[in-house]
Amino acid sequence: MENLTIGKLARQVDLGVETLRYYERRGLIEPQSRTDSGYRLYSEDARERLQFIRRAQVLGFSLDEVAELLSLSDRPEQSAAEVKRLTRAKIADIETRILDLERMKSALSALEEQCPGHAGTTAECPILSALNQQAPEPVNGDIA
Amino acid sequence: MENLTIGKLARQVDLGVETLRYYERRGLIEPQSRTDSGYRLYSEDARERLQFIRRAQVLGFSLDEVAELLSLSDRPEQSAAEVKRLTRAKIADIETRILDLERMKSALSALEEQCPGHAGTTAECPILSALNQQAPEPVNGDIA
DNA sequence: ATAAACCCTGTAGTCGACTACAGGGTCAAG
DNA sequence: CTTGACCCTGTAGTCGACTACAGGGTTTAT
Structure with missing residues (x-):
């Protein structure tokens, strides 16, 4: 063995x-x-x-991060604070990515519902129209 | 101009x-x-x-998918069904990714809460212990 | 007329996590 | 004693979406 x-x-x-x-x-x-x-x-x-x-x-750590976790694990006397910090950072990272995806998903879902599919042409498709229109970004008076 | x-x-x-x-x-x-x-x-x-x-x-389409959307958009007579299909597929894709991330996040959050941080050593850190233990994957009687 | 700023093609590098050779040497079975 | 399975190092390719040159030619402003 x-x-x-x-x-x-x-x-x-x-x-x-x-x-x-x-x-x-x-x-x-x-x-x-x-x-x-x-x-x-x-x-x-x-x-x-x-x-x-x-x-x-599987928990989302990159190999660099895994290396760091392993080296912490190799020093059992050290404080667990660093491990906790890495974990928190990874959670925050994942949360950001989830939010981004949620935003994409709701935008796509809204469009998808309005799309006629077989009942219409691409010219009438609100998905393509949305992609062709200016995104409404009317915040900030654009001085300067 | x-x-x-x-x-x-x-x-x-x-x-x-x-x-x-x-x-x-x-x-x-x-x-x-x-x-x-x-x-x-x-x-x-x-x-x-x-x-x-x-x-x-921004909505999550890859350049290959964008190319496809553009070529559909270039043929305004065609049915919108294909655009709808691509959009649905992308939504499904995003949902899968969100679920994966949610799973990671809850696993990490559970561990993070139990981690003593400054109050403990890496040897006592449940995050590292979890990574060192077999994942409990006790489903399916593993015949064959 | 000359320098700066622009344009061209074609190739290679970046990131992350592998994967795939090429061109060897080594080891176990028959 | 040879075949085949294994091992070694080192380098290059993969994916996606760029980015950066190198080594030219062109246009514009002075």
């Missing part, structure tokens, strides 16, 4: 061998050792680490 | 000259004509078209 070569590890965590080497370049994982011929050898811990990476990615 | 060179047009719509040439390569716009020396000359319509592009992008 030890001395995992990169291929075995990759199969176990369902990632490509190339991906593992890529993560290494990115500073996310390192093999425990190498054989004389240069083959990477991983310990069981590597599997945990890779699952950590995957879970963090 | 006519015979816009690429630079003038770019300034008017606040895009880079390179971007306009890029849009041309992507099949989104074409100059009305060229000078003998090969300079692109645009009509006023180009401005509308570029604003169309921008508005469609």
Whole structure:
């Protein structure tokens, strides 16, 4: 159950061998050792680490952020404040993206409802008209 | 007010000259004509078209999709059904992305609330613990 | 007439997270 | 002792939407 070569590890965590080497370049994982011929050898811990990476990615963290989380995790004595800060920042980031998408969605939904579909031509389509019209941006008296 | 060179047009719509040439390569716009020396000359319509592009992008359409919308818009006799279909698909797409983000956000929020921050160490941080633990994925009896 | 500002084509770089070679060396099975 | 599966490094390609040159030619203002 030890001395995992990169291929075995990759199969176990369902990632490509190339991906593992890529993560290494990115500073996310390192093999425990190498054989004389240069083959990477991983310990069981590597599997945990890779699952950590995957879970963090699923939660929306970029690989750079995952690297940061991992390095914090590697120093168990340190304050959790930084982890909390990263998490808060990611939440804020996600909230912004949700709001943007909500805005797009409601704009599109409003247009979609008015579109005649098969019952009309593109010339009458309010979606295309909206895209052709000036967006009403009448705020600020535009002095200067 | 006519015979816009690429630079003038770019300034008017606040895009880079390179971007306009890029849009041309992507099949989104074409100059009305060229000078003998090969300079692109645009009509006023180009401005509308570029604003169309921008508005469609803001609504979440990719340049490929914008190209499709433009070509539909260029055939005013055709049924609006295709425009409606594209719009619906985009709405569905956005909804999926919102749901993904909502899921991330609630997972992160739950963890963030439990994190002690300055009051604790990374070893006690539930965010890192969660990333280190197996995700509870106990659905399906895993036969086969 | 000359310099600045503009235009052209064509190619390459950016970001993020991979993925795919090319051109080798190594190891286990038959 | 050879075949095939594995491993190595290093480089380049992918996607989308630009952005930035390099190495020219043209137009405009002085």
